[in-house]
Amino acid sequence: xxxxxxxxxxxxxxxxxxxxxxxxxxxxxxxxxxxxxxxxxxxxxxxxxxxxxxxxxxxxxxxxxxxxxxxxxxxxxxxxxxxxxxxxxxxxxxxxxxxxxxxxxxxxxxxxxxxxxxxxxxxxxxxxx
Amino acid sequence: xxxxxxxxxxxxxxxxxxxxxxxxxxxxxxxxxxxxxxxxxxxxxxxxxxxxxxxxxxxxxxxxxxxxxxxxxxxxxxxxxxxxxxxxxxxxxxxxxxxxxxxxxxxxxxxxxxxxxxxxxxxxxxxxxxxxxxxxxxxxxxxxxxxxxxxxxxxxxxxxxxxxxxxxxxxxxxxxxxxxxxxxxxxxxxxxxxxxxxxxx
Numbered sequence: 001x002x003x004x005x006x007x008x009x010x011x012x013x014x015x016x017x018x019x020x021x022x023x024x025x026x027x028x029x030x031x032x033x034x035x036x037x038x039x040x041x042x043x044x045x046x047x048x049x050x051x052x053x054x055x056x057x058x059x060x061x062x063x064x065x066x067x068x069x070x071x072x073x074x075x076x077x078x079x080x081x082x083x084x085x086x087x088x089x090x091x092x093x094x095x096x097x098x099x100x101x102x103x104x105x106x107x108x109x110x111x112x113x114x115x116x117x118x119x120x121x122x123x124x125x126x127x128x129x
Numbered sequence: 130x131x132x133x134x135x136x137x138x139x140x141x142x143x144x145x146x147x148x149x150x151x152x153x154x155x156x157x158x159x160x161x162x163x164x165x166x167x168x169x170x171x172x173x174x175x176x177x178x179x180x181x182x183x184x185x186x187x188x189x190x191x192x193x194x195x196x197x198x199x200x201x202x203x204x205x206x207x208x209x210x211x212x213x214x215x216x217x218x219x220x221x222x223x224x225x226x227x228x229x230x231x232x233x234x235x236x237x238x239x240x241x242x243x244x245x246x247x248x249x250x251x252x253x254x255x256x257x258x259x260x261x262x263x264x265x266x267x268x269x270x271x272x273x274x275x276x277x278x279x280x281x282x283x284x285x286x287x288x289x290x291x292x293x294x295x296x297x298x299x300x301x302x303x304x305x306x307x308x309x310x311x312x313x314x315x316x317x318x319x320x321x322x323x324x325x326x327x328x329x330x
Contacts, residue, residue, distance in 0.1 A: 002281055002316045010324040012256075017326070056327065 001045045001101050010054035017058035020044065020070040020090040042070045045101055059092070067093040133162045140170035142199070146181035147192030147209070153219040158184055160196045168203035175199030175206040175226065180213045193217040200224035205231045205280055212236065214245040223278070224255040231280035234314070246315035247282045254278040256326035278323050282316035 009017075021041050028037040046068040053062045068090050069076055076082065082093040093099055106116065135142035142164025148156040164175035176197055180188035192213055198221070199206030206223035209216045210233040223230045232247035256278065 002318065004318045004321070006320045007318065008322040010322065012323055012326045013328070016328060054324075 001047065004046065004048045004051075006050050006052075007048060008052045008054065009058060011056045012058050013056055014058040014085075015087045018046070018068055018085075018088045018090060020068070020088060022070075022089065042072050043101075045069055045099065063092075063094055065094075067096065067099050069093060069099065130162060131157055131160045135162070135164045135175075136166050138164070138167045140167070140172040141174050141177055142167045142202070143176040145176055145178055145194075146184045147178045147188065147194050147216070149185040149187065150191035150193045150215070150217055153193060153195035156193075156195060159194065163198045163200075164202065164206070165200045166202070167199075173203030173227070174208045175202045175223075176208070178207060178209045178216070179211045180216075189213055191215040191217065193219060194221070195219040196221075198222040198224070199226060199230075202226045203274070204228045207231070208280075209233060210235060214240075214243070215247065217248045217250065218252060219250050221249075221252040222255075223252065225257055225276070227274045227276050228280045229254060229276070229278040231282065232316075233282050242313060244313045244315070246317070248317045248319065249279070249282075249321060250317075250319045251321070253322045253324070255324050257328060278326060279318070 023037045023039055023041050025037055027033055028035060048067070049065045051062075051064050051066075067082075068085075068088065069079070069082070071084065071089050071091060076091045077084070079091060079093060079096065079099065081096040082091040082099075084090075085092050102121075105111065106114075108114070130143075130145060133143075143159070143162060145159040145162075148158035159176075159178070162176070167173045167175055176194070176199065178192070178194040180192040182188050185192065190213065193216070194207060194209070195218070197207060201224070204226070205228045206226040207218060207221055208231045210231075212235050214234065214236060216232050216234050218230065218232050221230060230249065230252065232249050234245050234247055236243065236245050256276065
Protein backbone atom coordinates (compact mmCIF):
# COMPACT_ATOMS: atom_id res chain seq x y z
CA UNK A 1 0.00 0.00 0.00
CA UNK A 2 1.33 3.39 -1.00
CA UNK A 3 -0.20 6.41 0.76
CA UNK A 4 -0.10 9.83 -0.90
CA UNK A 5 -1.17 12.70 1.35
CA UNK A 6 -1.55 16.39 0.40
CA UNK A 7 -0.17 15.83 -3.10
CA UNK A 8 -0.14 18.64 -5.68
CA UNK A 9 -0.60 17.57 -9.29
CA UNK A 10 0.24 20.28 -11.82
CA UNK A 11 -0.03 19.64 -15.54
CA UNK A 12 -0.39 15.88 -15.16
CA UNK A 13 -2.27 14.27 -18.03
CA UNK A 14 -4.73 11.51 -17.19
CA UNK A 15 -3.19 9.25 -19.81
CA UNK A 16 0.13 9.31 -17.97
CA UNK A 17 -0.87 9.60 -14.34
CA UNK A 18 -0.35 5.98 -13.38
CA UNK A 19 0.16 2.53 -14.79
CA UNK A 20 -0.26 -0.64 -12.76
CA UNK A 21 2.07 -3.20 -14.27
CA UNK A 22 0.85 -6.75 -14.78
CA UNK A 23 2.89 -9.60 -13.33
CA UNK A 24 5.52 -10.89 -15.70
CA UNK A 25 4.45 -14.34 -16.97
CA UNK A 26 8.12 -15.30 -16.83
CA UNK A 27 7.90 -15.26 -13.01
CA UNK A 28 6.04 -18.58 -13.17
CA UNK A 29 9.14 -20.65 -12.64
CA UNK A 30 10.71 -22.68 -9.84
CA UNK A 31 13.18 -19.95 -8.97
CA UNK A 32 10.41 -17.45 -8.29
CA UNK A 33 6.83 -18.52 -7.63
CA UNK A 34 6.58 -22.12 -8.76
CA UNK A 35 3.77 -23.04 -11.12
CA UNK A 36 1.96 -19.73 -10.61
CA UNK A 37 3.04 -16.31 -11.68
CA UNK A 38 3.82 -14.08 -8.67
CA UNK A 39 0.73 -11.95 -8.18
CA UNK A 40 2.21 -9.19 -6.03
CA UNK A 41 1.58 -6.41 -8.56
CA UNK A 42 -2.11 -7.34 -8.54
CA UNK A 43 -2.28 -7.02 -4.75
CA UNK A 44 -1.49 -3.35 -4.43
CA UNK A 45 -3.39 -0.28 -3.35
CA UNK A 46 -2.60 3.38 -3.93
CA UNK A 47 -4.40 5.77 -1.61
CA UNK A 48 -4.53 9.48 -2.42
CA UNK A 49 -5.85 11.88 0.22
CA UNK A 50 -6.43 15.63 -0.13
CA UNK A 51 -4.95 16.13 -3.60
CA UNK A 52 -4.65 19.63 -5.04
CA UNK A 53 -4.67 20.34 -8.77
CA UNK A 54 -3.10 23.02 -10.95
CA UNK A 55 -3.30 23.33 -14.72
CA UNK A 56 -4.02 20.09 -16.58
CA UNK A 57 -5.54 17.56 -14.18
CA UNK A 58 -5.52 13.79 -14.62
CA UNK A 59 -9.26 13.64 -14.17
CA UNK A 60 -11.80 16.38 -14.96
CA UNK A 61 -13.50 15.99 -11.58
CA UNK A 62 -10.25 16.96 -9.77
CA UNK A 63 -11.12 14.44 -7.12
CA UNK A 64 -9.28 15.22 -3.87
CA UNK A 65 -9.29 11.69 -2.45
CA UNK A 66 -9.43 8.34 -4.22
CA UNK A 67 -7.91 4.90 -4.49
CA UNK A 68 -6.22 3.11 -7.37
CA UNK A 69 -6.32 -0.67 -7.53
CA UNK A 70 -5.01 -2.88 -10.32
CA UNK A 71 -7.41 -4.27 -12.90
CA UNK A 72 -8.06 -7.88 -11.94
CA UNK A 73 -10.61 -9.25 -14.42
CA UNK A 74 -13.58 -10.89 -12.73
CA UNK A 75 -12.75 -9.27 -9.41
CA UNK A 76 -12.22 -5.52 -9.36
CA UNK A 77 -15.04 -4.97 -11.83
CA UNK A 78 -17.41 -5.93 -8.99
CA UNK A 79 -16.18 -3.20 -6.62
CA UNK A 80 -18.66 -0.45 -5.84
CA UNK A 81 -17.83 3.14 -6.76
CA UNK A 82 -14.86 2.07 -8.88
CA UNK A 83 -14.41 3.05 -12.52
CA UNK A 84 -12.08 1.32 -14.92
CA UNK A 85 -9.22 3.44 -16.20
CA UNK A 86 -7.90 1.64 -19.24
CA UNK A 87 -4.87 3.90 -19.52
CA UNK A 88 -3.86 3.03 -15.96
CA UNK A 89 -4.57 -0.72 -16.27
CA UNK A 90 -6.47 -0.08 -13.07
CA UNK A 91 -9.66 1.02 -11.36
CA UNK A 92 -10.16 4.37 -9.66
CA UNK A 93 -12.37 4.20 -6.58
CA UNK A 94 -14.03 7.21 -4.96
CA UNK A 95 -15.97 7.19 -1.70
CA UNK A 96 -15.21 3.55 -1.11
CA UNK A 97 -13.91 3.27 2.45
CA UNK A 98 -14.24 -0.50 2.45
CA UNK A 99 -11.29 -1.13 0.14
CA UNK A 100 -8.14 -2.12 2.01
CA UNK A 101 -5.36 -4.63 2.16
CA UNK A 102 -5.92 -7.99 3.82
CA UNK A 103 -2.67 -9.68 4.75
CA UNK A 104 -2.32 -13.15 6.16
CA UNK A 105 0.62 -15.44 6.50
CA UNK A 106 1.26 -19.06 7.23
CA UNK A 107 3.20 -19.54 10.44
CA UNK A 108 4.38 -23.01 9.47
CA UNK A 109 8.08 -23.60 9.69
CA UNK A 110 8.22 -24.47 6.02
CA UNK A 111 6.19 -21.46 4.85
CA UNK A 112 9.04 -20.29 2.63
CA UNK A 113 9.28 -23.64 0.90
CA UNK A 114 5.63 -24.58 0.44
CA UNK A 115 3.14 -22.59 -1.51
CA UNK A 116 -0.62 -22.69 -0.95
CA UNK A 117 -2.20 -20.98 -3.89
CA UNK A 118 -4.50 -19.74 -5.15
CA UNK A 119 -6.64 -18.91 -2.13
CA UNK A 120 -10.24 -17.76 -2.54
CA UNK A 121 -12.06 -15.94 0.26
CA UNK A 122 -15.82 -15.54 0.41
CA UNK A 123 -17.85 -13.48 2.83
CA UNK A 124 -21.30 -15.01 2.62
CA UNK A 125 -22.93 -12.40 4.86
CA UNK A 126 -22.11 -9.45 2.63
CA UNK A 127 -21.19 -11.10 -0.64
CA UNK A 128 -22.52 -9.36 -3.73
CA UNK A 129 -22.23 -12.60 -5.71
CA UNK B 130 29.47 17.30 1.71
CA UNK B 131 27.81 20.49 0.50
CA UNK B 132 27.37 22.50 -2.69
CA UNK B 133 28.85 20.04 -5.19
CA UNK B 134 27.85 19.18 -8.74
CA UNK B 135 28.34 15.73 -10.26
CA UNK B 136 27.56 15.66 -13.97
CA UNK B 137 28.11 13.21 -16.80
CA UNK B 138 29.01 10.42 -14.41
CA UNK B 139 28.98 6.69 -15.02
CA UNK B 140 26.61 4.72 -12.77
CA UNK B 141 26.41 7.09 -9.74
CA UNK B 142 26.70 10.82 -9.19
CA UNK B 143 27.07 10.53 -5.42
CA UNK B 144 27.25 7.67 -2.96
CA UNK B 145 26.55 9.51 0.25
CA UNK B 146 25.50 8.87 3.86
CA UNK B 147 22.13 9.89 5.16
CA UNK B 148 21.79 12.19 8.13
CA UNK B 149 19.91 11.96 11.39
CA UNK B 150 16.15 11.87 10.91
CA UNK B 151 14.40 15.15 11.64
CA UNK B 152 17.50 17.28 11.06
CA UNK B 153 16.84 18.32 7.48
CA UNK B 154 16.77 22.05 8.27
CA UNK B 155 20.27 22.10 9.74
CA UNK B 156 22.13 19.07 8.45
CA UNK B 157 25.33 19.49 6.45
CA UNK B 158 26.11 15.80 5.94
CA UNK B 159 24.89 15.92 2.35
CA UNK B 160 23.24 19.17 1.37
CA UNK B 161 22.65 21.35 -1.70
CA UNK B 162 24.38 18.94 -4.04
CA UNK B 163 23.30 18.41 -7.65
CA UNK B 164 23.67 15.37 -9.89
CA UNK B 165 22.79 15.33 -13.56
CA UNK B 166 23.29 13.34 -16.72
CA UNK B 167 24.22 10.14 -14.91
CA UNK B 168 24.17 6.93 -16.90
CA UNK B 169 26.15 4.10 -18.37
CA UNK B 170 27.55 1.05 -16.66
CA UNK B 171 25.03 -0.88 -14.65
CA UNK B 172 23.25 2.13 -13.17
CA UNK B 173 22.39 5.76 -13.66
CA UNK B 174 21.57 7.04 -10.21
CA UNK B 175 22.00 10.63 -9.09
CA UNK B 176 22.67 9.79 -5.45
CA UNK B 177 22.62 6.53 -3.55
CA UNK B 178 21.97 7.31 0.10
CA UNK B 179 23.03 4.80 2.73
CA UNK B 180 22.68 4.67 6.53
CA UNK B 181 25.96 5.39 8.27
CA UNK B 182 26.48 4.56 11.93
CA UNK B 183 29.51 6.86 11.97
CA UNK B 184 27.23 9.79 11.04
CA UNK B 185 24.34 8.79 13.29
CA UNK B 186 24.32 5.93 15.75
CA UNK B 187 20.58 5.53 15.23
CA UNK B 188 20.81 5.05 11.46
CA UNK B 189 19.72 1.43 11.73
CA UNK B 190 16.39 2.78 12.99
CA UNK B 191 16.04 5.76 10.67
CA UNK B 192 18.11 7.78 8.23
CA UNK B 193 17.21 10.71 6.01
CA UNK B 194 18.33 12.53 2.88
CA UNK B 195 17.36 16.14 2.18
CA UNK B 196 18.01 19.16 -0.02
CA UNK B 197 19.37 17.38 -3.07
CA UNK B 198 18.62 17.93 -6.76
CA UNK B 199 18.94 15.44 -9.61
CA UNK B 200 18.07 15.78 -13.24
CA UNK B 201 18.34 13.66 -16.36
CA UNK B 202 19.54 10.48 -14.72
CA UNK B 203 18.82 7.29 -16.64
CA UNK B 204 17.57 5.54 -13.52
CA UNK B 205 16.56 7.17 -10.23
CA UNK B 206 17.53 10.68 -9.26
CA UNK B 207 17.92 9.46 -5.69
CA UNK B 208 17.80 5.90 -4.48
CA UNK B 209 18.12 3.94 -1.28
CA UNK B 210 17.66 0.26 -0.53
CA UNK B 211 19.68 -0.48 2.57
CA UNK B 212 19.10 -2.12 5.93
CA UNK B 213 17.27 0.25 8.25
CA UNK B 214 13.78 0.49 9.70
CA UNK B 215 13.02 3.76 7.95
CA UNK B 216 14.35 5.98 5.18
CA UNK B 217 13.06 9.53 4.67
CA UNK B 218 13.55 11.89 1.74
CA UNK B 219 12.78 15.54 2.44
CA UNK B 220 13.00 18.48 0.07
CA UNK B 221 14.36 16.62 -2.93
CA UNK B 222 14.01 18.14 -6.41
CA UNK B 223 13.95 15.58 -9.23
CA UNK B 224 13.68 16.62 -12.87
CA UNK B 225 13.33 14.45 -15.94
CA UNK B 226 14.78 11.29 -14.43
CA UNK B 227 13.77 8.02 -16.09
CA UNK B 228 12.77 6.21 -12.89
CA UNK B 229 11.97 9.22 -10.74
CA UNK B 230 12.99 8.77 -7.14
CA UNK B 231 12.93 5.64 -5.00
CA UNK B 232 13.00 5.12 -1.25
CA UNK B 233 13.17 1.55 -0.08
CA UNK B 234 14.12 -0.24 3.10
CA UNK B 235 15.24 -3.71 3.93
CA UNK B 236 15.02 -5.40 7.31
CA UNK B 237 16.27 -8.75 8.49
CA UNK B 238 13.99 -11.72 8.02
CA UNK B 239 13.30 -11.94 11.75
CA UNK B 240 12.01 -8.34 11.63
CA UNK B 241 9.50 -8.95 8.86
CA UNK B 242 6.58 -8.38 11.27
CA UNK B 243 7.94 -5.16 12.75
CA UNK B 244 6.92 -1.69 11.61
CA UNK B 245 9.26 -0.24 9.02
CA UNK B 246 9.05 1.65 5.76
CA UNK B 247 9.77 4.79 3.79
CA UNK B 248 8.64 8.40 3.56
CA UNK B 249 9.01 10.87 0.71
CA UNK B 250 8.02 14.33 1.92
CA UNK B 251 8.05 17.88 0.56
CA UNK B 252 9.64 16.92 -2.75
CA UNK B 253 9.19 18.47 -6.18
CA UNK B 254 9.15 15.99 -9.02
CA UNK B 255 9.13 17.27 -12.57
CA UNK B 256 8.51 15.36 -15.75
CA UNK B 257 9.52 16.75 -19.08
CA UNK B 258 9.73 20.27 -20.39
CA UNK B 259 8.55 21.17 -23.85
CA UNK B 260 11.13 23.91 -24.11
CA UNK B 261 14.12 21.73 -23.17
CA UNK B 262 17.24 22.95 -24.94
CA UNK B 263 19.17 19.72 -24.45
CA UNK B 264 18.17 18.27 -27.79
CA UNK B 265 18.94 19.74 -31.20
CA UNK B 266 15.93 20.68 -33.31
CA UNK B 267 16.16 17.45 -35.31
CA UNK B 268 16.44 15.35 -32.09
CA UNK B 269 19.36 13.61 -33.79
CA UNK B 270 21.16 12.39 -30.67
CA UNK B 271 18.35 12.35 -28.15
CA UNK B 272 16.70 9.15 -27.05
CA UNK B 273 13.21 9.13 -25.63
CA UNK B 274 12.63 7.20 -22.41
CA UNK B 275 9.35 6.17 -20.89
CA UNK B 276 9.60 7.90 -17.53
CA UNK B 277 7.95 7.97 -14.16
CA UNK B 278 8.05 10.36 -11.21
CA UNK B 279 8.02 7.75 -8.48
CA UNK B 280 9.61 4.33 -8.51
CA UNK B 281 7.22 2.98 -5.94
CA UNK B 282 8.61 1.84 -2.66
CA UNK B 283 9.40 -1.74 -1.85
CA UNK B 284 9.97 -2.33 1.82
CA UNK B 285 11.23 -5.83 2.17
CA UNK B 286 12.26 -8.35 4.74
CA UNK B 287 15.40 -10.05 3.60
CA UNK B 288 18.32 -11.10 5.75
CA UNK B 289 20.65 -13.94 5.11
CA UNK B 290 17.87 -16.31 4.10
CA UNK B 291 19.88 -19.23 5.35
CA UNK B 292 16.72 -20.95 6.47
CA UNK B 293 15.04 -20.59 3.11
CA UNK B 294 15.17 -22.88 0.17
CA UNK B 295 16.75 -20.64 -2.41
CA UNK B 296 14.48 -21.83 -5.19
CA UNK B 297 11.39 -20.56 -3.40
CA UNK B 298 12.67 -17.50 -1.60
CA UNK B 299 10.14 -15.11 -3.09
CA UNK B 300 7.08 -16.89 -1.81
CA UNK B 301 4.29 -16.35 -1.11
CA UNK B 302 3.33 -13.93 -3.83
CA UNK B 303 5.41 -10.81 -3.96
CA UNK B 304 7.96 -10.54 -6.71
CA UNK B 305 10.75 -8.18 -5.82
CA UNK B 306 14.44 -7.90 -6.34
CA UNK B 307 15.30 -9.00 -2.83
CA UNK B 308 13.20 -10.64 -0.19
CA UNK B 309 9.53 -10.51 0.56
CA UNK B 310 7.26 -7.59 1.31
CA UNK B 311 7.12 -6.63 4.97
CA UNK B 312 3.82 -7.29 6.65
CA UNK B 313 3.72 -3.97 8.50
CA UNK B 314 5.72 -1.91 6.04
CA UNK B 315 4.32 1.50 5.05
CA UNK B 316 5.23 3.75 2.14
CA UNK B 317 4.10 7.32 2.74
CA UNK B 318 4.32 10.27 0.35
CA UNK B 319 3.41 13.57 2.00
CA UNK B 320 3.10 17.06 0.53
CA UNK B 321 4.85 16.32 -2.75
CA UNK B 322 4.41 18.29 -5.96
CA UNK B 323 4.36 16.57 -9.36
CA UNK B 324 4.57 18.80 -12.40
CA UNK B 325 4.78 18.35 -16.13
CA UNK B 326 3.75 14.79 -16.86
CA UNK B 327 1.97 15.45 -20.13
CA UNK B 328 3.48 12.61 -22.12
CA UNK B 329 5.12 9.24 -21.52
CA UNK B 330 8.61 10.42 -22.42
